[in-house]
Amino acid sequence: MARYLKTGSSLGTSLAIAGLVMIVAVSFAIPFIPAARAATVDVSISGDAFHPQTITVSVGDTVRWTNDDAVEHTVTSDTGAWTEIILPGGTGAQGSFTFNTANTYPYHCSIHTFMTGSVIVGSVVPEFSGEFFVVIGLVAVMFGLIAARRKQT
Numbered sequence: 184m185a186r187y188l189k190t191g192s193s194l195g196t197s198l199a200i201a202g203l204v205m206i207v208a209v210s211f212a213i214p215f216i217p218a219a220r221a222a223t224v225d226v227s228i229s230g231d232a233f234h235p236q237t238i239t240v241s242v243g244d245t246v247r248w249t250n251d252d253a254v255e256h257t258v259t260s261d262t263g264a265w266t267e268i269i270l271p272g273g274t275g276a277q278g279s280f281t282f283n284t285a286n287t288y289p290y291h292c293s294i295h296t297f298m299t300g301s302v303i304v305g306s307v308v309p310e311f312s313g314e315f316f317v318v319i320g321l322v323a324v325m326f327g328l329i330a331a332r333r334k335q336t
């Protein structure tokens with residue numbers, strides 16, 4: 184019994200220390216953890232083709248098309264999801280659209296209908312937040328202190 188209590192005590196102390204270390208580490212790391220934020224993703228148009236032809240982004244991201252060809256192209260949604268983007272040639276013209284709903288968005292160039300592309304918009308996967316680790320750390324400290332205290336009673 185004493186042996187069990189002693190084991191419980193050292194385990195509890197270890198747990199409490201591990202929890203504290205985690206909290207301190209996360210506190211320092213929080214400013215460096217990149218928050219999930221909207222991004223702008225580029226698609227270039229060259230040689231009468233969209234590059235990349237299929238692009239996967241997250242909800243809230245913006246896709247920006249740049250016409251690197253000398254001829255005019257359009258970025259036209261197959262389903263009318265956005266107003267047709269017309270990009271004159273020879274000027275590196277840019278146009279963009281922000282995707283706020285998860286779905287697959289096929290599109291094409293209305294001048295060269297063989298030019299097709301697709302934007303796959305996936306829902307945002309929640310990242311582990313600093314708060315998550317702080318809570319885990321606090322729970323570890325709590326259990327550690329309870330376990331360590333048992334030795335004294």
Ligand SMILES: [Cu+2]
Nearest residue numbers: 256292294295
């Ligand atoms: Cu075109």
